[in-house]
Amino acid sequence: MPLSKFFRRRITASKMTINQHLPWPIKVALFAVVIGIGGAIAMWTYDLGRSFAFGPKFSPEQMSELQEKVSSLTAERDKLLATAATIESQQNIEKSMQKQLADQINALTAENNKIKDDLAFFESLMPSANRPQGITLQKAKIELVGNQLRYRTLVMQGGKAVREFSGEMHISLTLVQDGKPAMMEFPDPRSGESAKLKLSFKHYQRMEGQITLPEGVTVKSAQMTVLEKGELRAKQNVSL
Numbered sequence: 001m002p003l004s005k006f007f008r009r010r011i012t013a014s015k016m017t018i019n020q021h022l023p024w025p026i027k028v029a030l031f032a033v034v035i036g037i038g039g040a041i042a043m044w045t046y047d048l049g050r051s052f053a054f055g056p057k058f059s060p061e062q063m064s065e066l067q068e069k070v071s072s073l074t075a076e077r078d079k080l081l082a083t084a085a086t087i088e089s090q091q092n093i094e095k096s097m098q099k100q101l102a103d104q105i106n107a108l109t110a111e112n113n114k115i116k117d118d119l120a121f122f123e124s125l126m127p128s129a130n131r132p133q134g135i136t137l138q139k140a141k142i143e144l145v146g147n148q149l150r151y152r153t154l155v156m157q158g159g160k161a162v163r164e165f166s167g168e169m170h171i172s173l174t175l176v177q178d179g180k181p182a183m184m185e186f187p188d189p190r191s192g193e194s195a196k197l198k199l200s201f202k203h204y205q206r207m208e209g210q211i212t213l214p215e216g217v218t219v220k221s222a223q224m225t226v227l228e229k230g231e232l233r234a235k236q237n238v239s240l
Helices: 003-017 024-054 060-125
Strands: 134-145 148-158 165-177 180-186 197-201 204-212 217-228 231-238
Touching: 060 134, 134 165, 134 217, 134 231, 148 165, 148 197, 148 217, 148 231, 165 204, 180 217, 197 204
Parallel strands: none
Antiparallel strands: 134 148, 148 204, 165 180, 165 197, 165 217, 217 231
């Protein structure tokens, strides 16, 4: 056999027989190292992402400073809430006082009107050539409040020889209802004896009350009359 062929066969044999087999413990160790490195890279990437997304981590000193600011703002908020509650309470007190004052003013106004009526009566008792004789209506007033018609008047008897007067008062209203003219008598003649506005006095009698109006009516004018046994003794038109 030639020498060159011998060496070619030896080299070919060597190539065919080389086979590098690693023991399985070493393979497991290498696999674990690769997994560890990959996990470390993943954790580093996660921390880097959090740093970009949420900003840098706070130090304990910064956390303490933020807690102090939160406490300060909370205390300031509670203080403002307490101040607001105090102001609201004062406003409620002021509203209550204003209502009481308004009620007192209304009561004083009503009392003042009664005093004026009484003054008018006493003035009528004084000797005067211009003093009206017989039955008269003084200080007659009618005002509309919502669907209530409030009336007030002073029925007086003048003259030297005064007597005990006994009669009744009526109020006639001219209305517009559903676009048509209408009349309303108060009290209603069909309501009976008990509903009449009875008069019984020697010098004067104050009459006041209210009338409930039907829905959708408009009052155009009003007239008060005083009757004695069906005969007219006094009449006065009242403007609203």
